[in-house]
Structures are given as C-alpha cells and as structure tokens.
Amino acid sequence: ETGVTQTPRHLVMGMTNKKSLKCEQxxxxxxxxxxxxxxxxxxxxxxxxxxxxxxxxxxVPSRFSPECPNSSHLFLxxxxxxPEDSALYLCASSGGGTPWYEQYFGPGTRLTVT
Amino acid sequence: QKEVEQDPGPLSVPEGxxxxxNCTYSNSAFQYFMWYRxxxxxxxxLLMYTYSSGNxxxxxxTAQVDKSSKYIxxxxxxxxxxxxxxxxxxxxxxxxxxxxxxGTTVTVRA
Numbered sequence: 001e002t003g004v005t006q007t008p009r010h011l012v013m014g015m016t017n018k019k020s021l022k023c024e025q026x027x028x029x030x031x032x033x034x035x036x037x038x039x040x041x042x043x044x045x046x047x048x049x050x051x052x053x054x055x056x057x058x059x060v061p062s063r064f065s066p067e068c069p070n071s072s073h074l075f076l077x078x079x080x081x082x083p084e085d086s087a088l089y090l091c092a093s094s095g096g097g098t099p100w101y102e103q104y105f106g107p108g109t110r111l112t113v114t
Numbered sequence: 115q116k117e118v119e120q121d122p123g124p125l126s127v128p129e130g131x132x133x134x135x136n137c138t139y140s141n142s143a144f145q146y147f148m149w150y151r152x153x154x155x156x157x158x159x160l161l162m163y164t165y166s167s168g169n170x171x172x173x174x175x176t177a178q179v180d181k182s183s184k185y186i187x188x189x190x191x192x193x194x195x196x197x198x199x200x201x202x203x204x205x206x207x208x209x210x211x212x213x214x215x216x217g218t219t220v221t222v223r224a
Contacts, residue, residue, distance in 0.1 A: 004157070031210060033210070040216055041216055042116075042120075042202075042213070042214040042216050043158075043202070043212075043214040045211065048210060050210075056211070090157050094210060095210075099146075100209055100210040101146050101148065101163070101206045101208070101210065101212060102148075102160060102163065103160070103212065104159075105157030106157050107155070108156075108157050
C-alpha cells in the first residue's frame with residue numbers, strides 16, 4: 001500500500017454505538033491530521049499529531065477521541081455521536097522532508113449517524 | 115466574514131475551454147497558497163502551491179496570487195473531461211494550519 005489509507009471507507013452507526021476510524025500513512029511523514037468535510041463547507045481541522053504528540057485540538061467535542069500510537073498510524077474513536085456528525089472524515093499527513101503545508105490526504109471515511 | 119471565500123459553482127464548461135477558479139481571503143498573514151483537486155469519492159490531492167504573489171505554471175495549470183487584492187486564481191487551459199472534479203483553495207501563513215475554501219465543482223463536457 002502506498003500513500004495514505006483509511007478504513008473503513010463507509011460507516012453507518014447509531015447514536016449509541018462506539019466505532020473507530022483508522023488511518024495509516026506510508027510516506028515517512030511526521031505529522032498526521034484529522035479533518036471533517038461536510039457538504040458545501042470548508043474542510044475543518046479537528047486534530048493534529050506531530051511526532052505522536054497532539055499539538056492541536058480544534059475545540060472538537062469529546063465524543064471524538066483521537067489516538068496516535070506512532071507516526072504512521074492514527075485513529076479516531078467515536079462514541080455517542082449526533083446526526084450532525086455525519087460527514088466525510090479525512091486523514092492527512094505531512095512533514096519528514098516536505099513542507100508542513102504540503103499535506104497528503106487519504107480517501108476518507110464516509111460516516112452516517114442514524 | 116469567512117476567512118476564505120470560494121464560489122461553490124457548479125461550473126460547467128465544454129471540452130477545450132479555459133476554466134477559471136478563484137478565492138478571496140481576509141487574513142493578510144497568508145503566505146502560501148495551494149490548490150487541491152478532489153475527485154468524487156476520493157481525498158483531496160495537492161495540485162499546485164505558490165509562495166507570496168506572482169504566477170506559477172505547471173502544464174495546463176496556472177496559479178496566480180495577488181496579495182494586494184487578497185485574491186488567488188487557478189486557470190486550466192484546454193480543459194479535459196478528466197479535469198471534472200471539485201477544486202479547493204487553501205492557504206497558510208507558514209505552518210500546518212491550512213484554511214480552506216468550500217470548493218468549486220467543475221464539470222467539463224465532452
């Protein structure tokens with residue numbers, strides 16, 4: 001596998017479920033990001049990890065819980081979500097010799113909360 | 115006022131036409147300006163980036179930045195059906211925090 005991969009690609013969950021999104025990057029980057037993309041709205045930065053340390057939490061509700069065990073893997077744990085949390089969740093990575101602003105995105109997980 | 119404004123379109127052009135996309139912004143600290151392309155059911159991919167004001171050309175794509183007007187543009191010459199996608203502008207002062215536009219959806223008709 002190359003680039004940035006995300007699993008699952010689609011997820012439907014009830015408001016009381018607990019699920020996790022997984023991201024893996026094969027680019028040797030140091031930083032990993034979670035973004036939320038809703039229809040007709042700009043990408044919203046949620047979390048940033050730099051060398052496994054969380055450096056940004058953009059006022060994200062606690063029902064979203066990130067985890068970064070190493071520089072290649074990033075998880076987003078979800079629990080008691082709301083219908084308005086339905087969106088495309090994108091993982092990205094950067095750094096490791098490339099500029100920080102040159103971010104590489106995965107294909108996203110399409111999340112539907114029922 | 116949004117930090118980055120981008121007309122969502124949709125924009126529909128015939129094959130071979132020039133596609134013109136633009137964004138305006140309010141933060142004068144922005145120094146790096148990017149254009150991402152996002153195909154349906156895919157993540158955004160970096161198309162071009164420009165530092166400060168000026169033009170940058172890459173094949174059929176030209177990016178322009180006018181910092182005095184806080185206005186950036188992307189032109190696609192000789193557009194192809196494969197250029198049909200959503201184009202996102204993004205910008206940053208000089209770090210990982212990118213401010214994105216909402217994206218413009220482009221369809222190139224064969």
